[in-house]
Amino acid sequence: MADTDTQLIKGELLARISEKMKQLDSMRPIPADVLGRLHEETRLVHTYHSNAIEGNTLTLQETKLILEEGLTIGGKSLREHIEATNNAKAFDRMEELAKKKCSIDHIIIQEIHEIVTRGILEDAGRYRTRNVRITGAVKSSPDWSKIAKLMDELIEKITENSEHPIETASFLHHRFVEIHPFSDGNGRVARLLTNLYLIARDYPPVVLKKEDRGKYYKCLRAADTGNLGPFANYIAKAVDENLTLYLSISGGxxxxxxxxxxxxxxxxxxxxxxxxxxxxxxxxxxxxxxxxxxxxxxxxxxxxxxxxxx
The missing domain is CATH 1.10.1660 (Multidrug-efflux Transporter Regulator; Chain: A; Domain 2)
Known part of the structure; x- marks a missing residue:
């Protein structure tokens, strides 16, 4: 997060988000059946896109059939099926924690990772104990022996911050994947933690889309060099878009x-x-x-x- 008072996110975009948040607040309490539909739809598209960003080849419709009908899709790997069900379960758990306004800590981070990678990784839910090299990264991930300390610092920063929530969520997302605390599954967990932070502050969840994968990684690479602005605006645009979807439920x-x-x-x-x-x-x-x-x-x-x- 910047040490200056300069906001990273474009003023016009923040003003639009603020106006939509006021409009959404005026609609509360949103009827339970409407909230249920919003949850199911967002859970599905988040699961599909978050997995697709990482290379999962299931389509949106195939993901829907797995989650809602429990079907097995021919020609798709067991791992891809597990990734779909795991990510959806992790989304549910993330929402439970967010509604309780839980602060993000080591226990929550490791619990979400364990759900995401259950049945896939032997070290599910545990910080890595070896060094890794990320293809395409500007710099190497920190030595594994420094992870606990770096995660302590990250948790402290997001707990005590006074920046705009979307800026903080963007910082959390980028710094988490930069630390790369787990052997695998860091991107999926980062997207869930971003939503946990936002939902706990009454924002709707965001969906980072597979179609924007190139821009997503480009903005993360810019943040690797110290420029968080493009990524903060990328996340803010996702918040803005989902606010539009939430407001559309009122019709008219x-x-x-x-x-x-x-x-x-x-x-x-x-x-x-x-x-x-x-x-x-x-x-x-x-x-x-x-x-x-x-x-x-x-x-x-x-x-x-x-x-x-x-």
């Missing part, structure tokens, strides 16, 4: 619709709105391969950047 002007449908009520084409979405000027999320936004977001874009007469 916040309901998510394909840009093709929304474009018909604007002076612009679907292609132009897609461009503005990619540029971050139009508040939108990509679901599958299709950009979605809301009437509220399009109206806001028109008032700030475009023609006001629809």
């Amino acid at each position: 002007n916040d309901e998510l619709l394909p840009l093709k449908e929304l474009a018909m009520e604007t002076p612009y084409s679907q292609e132009y709105l897609s461009l503005r979405a990619r540029q971050g000027l139009l508040d939108a999320v990509k679901i599958g391969k299709t950009w979605h936004s809301s009437k509220h977001a399009v109206g806001q874009y028109l008032s700030e950047h475009g023609k006001k007469d629809i």
